[in-house]
Each structure stands twice: as structure tokens, then as C-alpha cells.
Amino acid sequence: MSGNHELLEALNILEQEKNISKDTLLEAIENSLVTACKNHFGKSENVKVYIDPETCEFNVYQEKTVVETVEDPIMEISLANAKMIDSKFDLGDIVKVEVKSKEFGRIATQNAKNVILQKIREEERKVLYDQYYSMEKDVVTGIVQRYVGKNVSINLGKVDAILTENEQVKGEVFKPTERIKVYILEVKATSKGPKILVSRTHPELVKRLFESEVTEVRDGIVEIKAIAREAGSRTKIAVWSNDPDVDPVGACVGMNGARVNAIVNELRGEKIDIITWNENPAMMIENALSPAKVISVIADAEEKTAKVVVPDYQLSLAIGKEGQNARLAARLTGFKIDIKSETQARESGDFMDYENDYEDDEYYEDGEYEEKEYTEEEFSEDGEE
Known part of the structure; x- marks a missing residue:
């Protein structure tokens, strides 16, 4: 069969734009052609598809056993016919007989196309799932789309997440197109793509905001040892420094409170008490x-x-x-x-x-x-x- 430039181009574009590997798609096309053969001949055990990844030329062969008397024309070939292909063939040999594409007809082509499209959708879903699954337990910025009942749909870029009523802070009301930070609780794979649940009430949201705002926390110099939160009202956070020269509370508060204020603003005025963690329970309780x-x-x-x-x-x-x-x-x-x-x-x-x-x-x-x-x-x- 001729080199398929259109197919090659399409696969290259998909690889770049959709992040779907060409090999995966070629494998899907091979499988779809085998399926098409099965529909056409009723069997596909002896069908082999060869696709050249460089040119996207593809050839379909049926592997037939050379026999005296042909009982199953799909699986067998007569010695006379085999000799016409190559005089070397003898009884019991396997002969590759090329299947011409016209024999498939349009149905086979359509079938192959559908399989490819389905594979593309599957791969896109998988790529999206992998991308967002790696962000689980992290904070991302989303754009408020709309209220769906009491839940809020939030766009995270390539996919929408759900902020359920339970994960919303009491009294917070969102307007469409507003940008908010949310904590990704869970990413589930579904047939419609990844389902992402996010939270505004989780204590880890505050922890992650400190990580993004305070370089010492991000670098591990200052550790957040404990956190207690009543979302929308007040959070207490206990911090500890691994470096005697770094004041953990000061680092988290920032110059003139700049760092903590940025977090308070993101949490819409929630008060944050930052205290020094202490191994001694009495001192820890006094600080708390x-x-x-x-x-x-x-x-x-x-x-x-x-x-x-x-x-x-x-x-x-x-x-x-x-x-x-x-x-x-x-x-x-x-x-x-x-x-x-x-x-x-x-x-x-x-x-x-x-x-x-x-x-x-x-x-x-x-x-x-x-x-x-x-x-x-x-x-x-x-x-x-």
C-alpha cells in the first residue's frame, strides 16, 4: 500500500498537540485493521499488520499454511498457488499473502477511523488524568465557572473541578471568572475524563499556601509541625526552625506581615495565629x-x-x-x-x-x-x- 502522508501528518500533530505517542496510535491502527479483517473474513488469528512508523505505509498479510487440499481458504493455501508466489515453498510452510485494501471496503476503513478516534479520546483522558493525579494534595489556582446547585464548578485549565458544599467555607460566595486557590482532594478516573474534587476548608490548603509564600518553608528550613483550622474563621499553625539563625514565626509573618497577609487575603480575612512549636507540652500549650x-x-x-x-x-x-x-x-x-x-x-x-x-x-x-x-x-x- 502507498505511503500515507496524511496519516503521518495527523499522527505527528497529535503527538505534539495532544501529547499522545505515535507508537500508541500506530498500535491502535494495527489493532483496528486486525479487527476489520476479522469482520471481513470471520477470523483474525492469522492476520499480521505491519506499519512503517517512518512513512506510515501499512501492509496487511494473512499467514496461510501450504497444504495439498485446501479446506479452509482463510487459513490454508494450495501448494500450486504457493509455488506461484515463490517456488521455494513446500508443504507445511507458512506463506504471507498480502490482503489488498479494496477487499476491506469502506466499512473496514470507517472501523479503523473510529478505533483511532476512540483511542485518541482515551489517551487524552489518560494524559489529563495523569497530569491532575500528580497534583493531588496540592494547591492550584482555578477560575470560578458557575454554581451547579450548591456546588461550584471551577476550571483548572484543561478540566473542570467540583467544589462541593461540604468543602466550601461558610459565607464565601464566588462570582464567575473569579480566580481562587483550591486544594485538590482527590482525582478519580471516569469514562468522561478525570473527576476532580477540590476544597477550600482543608487545613493542608493553609499549609500549601505557606509553602508557596514562604521560601524557608519551601526549602525545609522552617517546618510546619502542626495545624488546626476552623475554615473561614481562624487557623493556628505551629512552626519550628531547623536553623538557629532563622526565626520561624518571623519568616512566616514576613516584613510588616507581608507574607501572612497575602495568605489571609487569599483566605478572605481568615485570622492566622503563628506560634513556635515546642517539644515540651507545657510550653507548647502556653504558645498555642x-x-x-x-x-x-x-x-x-x-x-x-x-x-x-x-x-x-x-x-x-x-x-x-x-x-x-x-x-x-x-x-x-x-x-x-x-x-x-x-x-x-x-x-x-x-x-x-x-x-x-x-x-x-x-x-x-x-x-x-x-x-x-x-x-x-x-x-x-x-x-x-
Whole structure:
């Protein structure tokens, strides 16, 4: 058969534009021609298709066994006919008999075309799926398309994602064509292409935004050790520096708050508390309750509980609006935190016990002493003391 320039051109274009390999398509064409033979002859076991990848010339052969008496003309050829092709052939040899394309007719050509188109669609879906699957658990910028019921359709470039009602932040309303950042939760392969679920409420969204905004986090100098989020309202994030010369909180806040403000703007005003992570539970809990000041923390690492005493005037700040500050601190540290004011602690005897343990009237020193006791070793090891 003649060299097929049109086919060659088409395959090259597809390879460049659609990112579908020429080999894959040639294989699909071979398979489609075999299928066409099967439709035409009723059998395809002995059909071989050869395509030259350079010229896209293709030849179809039937492999027939040389026999005395032909019983199955599709699988067998008589000795006389075989000798006409080449005098070397003898009984039992396999002869390649070329199948002329006209014998297929238009049906075979159409069949081949359909298979190619189907293969192209499949490959496109696979390429898209692979591309977005590699972005799973990452943050991408999407363009809001429209509301579909209570879900939002968001275009991520080559494919639309779904932001379900559960993954939306309460009170956030989107306008079409608006650009927003979303966290890719999951990418599923379906017959219509990849189905992508995205989120605006996931704590990892905040983590990834810090990675993109703060070079120290991206480079691994500053680590985000823990994160607790109430989407749309407040996030607490605990950070730690692997370099004594780098202040982890300062790096995340940025000059005049530039870095954290960029993230707050992206999250439409969600408040972000950045605190220093500490291995010592008492100090970690004190940091986590920031911005409230703490007098003392007694943490039970095994029970994962902590008793916290704060100055009377700081109690509502420590607990936070509707208990949010305490709730996020508990989630960030993994401790069940019981917060009392200084007066409540004295009345219940908790605070007195605490003072009597150290026979010292100065509760501020107590608080510090308690924390020092927890951390003396660690601090001297780190060389921060």
C-alpha cells in the first residue's frame, strides 16, 4: 500500500498537540485493521499488520499454511498457488499473502477511523488524568465557572473541578471568572475524563499556601509541625526552625506581615495565629493559647490532659469567642485543656496545690519554674539557654 502522508501528518500533530505517542496510535491502527479483517473474513488469528512508523505505509498479510487440499481458504493455501508466489515453498510452510485494501471496503476503513478516534479520546483522558493525579494534595489556582446547585464548578485549565458544599467555607460566595486557590482532594478516573474534587476548608490548603509564600518553608528550613483550622474563621499553625539563625514565626509573618497577609487575603480575612512549636507540652500549650497570657501549665503527657491557669482578665481571651481559641489550641497540641482563671484556680485549690509543691508565693516564678523544669535539658542541648 502507498505511503500515507496524511496519516503521518495527523499522527505527528497529535503527538505534539495532544501529547499522545505515535507508537500508541500506530498500535491502535494495527489493532483496528486486525479487527476489520476479522469482520471481513470471520477470523483474525492469522492476520499480521505491519506499519512503517517512518512513512506510515501499512501492509496487511494473512499467514496461510501450504497444504495439498485446501479446506479452509482463510487459513490454508494450495501448494500450486504457493509455488506461484515463490517456488521455494513446500508443504507445511507458512506463506504471507498480502490482503489488498479494496477487499476491506469502506466499512473496514470507517472501523479503523473510529478505533483511532476512540483511542485518541482515551489517551487524552489518560494524559489529563495523569497530569491532575500528580497534583493531588496540592494547591492550584482555578477560575470560578458557575454554581451547579450548591456546588461550584471551577476550571483548572484543561478540566473542570467540583467544589462541593461540604468543602466550601461558610459565607464565601464566588462570582464567575473569579480566580481562587483550591486544594485538590482527590482525582478519580471516569469514562468522561478525570473527576476532580477540590476544597477550600482543608487545613493542608493553609499549609500549601505557606509553602508557596514562604521560601524557608519551601526549602525545609522552617517546618510546619502542626495545624488546626476552623475554615473561614481562624487557623493556628505551629512552626519550628531547623536553623538557629532563622526565626520561624518571623519568616512566616514576613516584613510588616507581608507574607501572612497575602495568605489571609487569599483566605478572605481568615485570622492566622503563628506560634513556635515546642517539644515540651507545657510550653507548647502556653504558645498555642496565644494571644492570651498564661500563668501556669501543668501537662500530663500520658493522659494528654493539661490544667492551665490564666490571669482573671485574660480568661475570655484564652477561651476565645465561643470557645474557639481553646478548641484550636487543644487540636493543635492534641491535649485536652482545662482553663481556669487565677481566682477560680485558687478557689478550687488547684492553684494552691501548685504553689505548695514549690513552697513559693510568687506564682509567676512558679509558672516559669514549672516550664523550666520541663525544658532544662532540651534547652541546654539546643544551645538556646
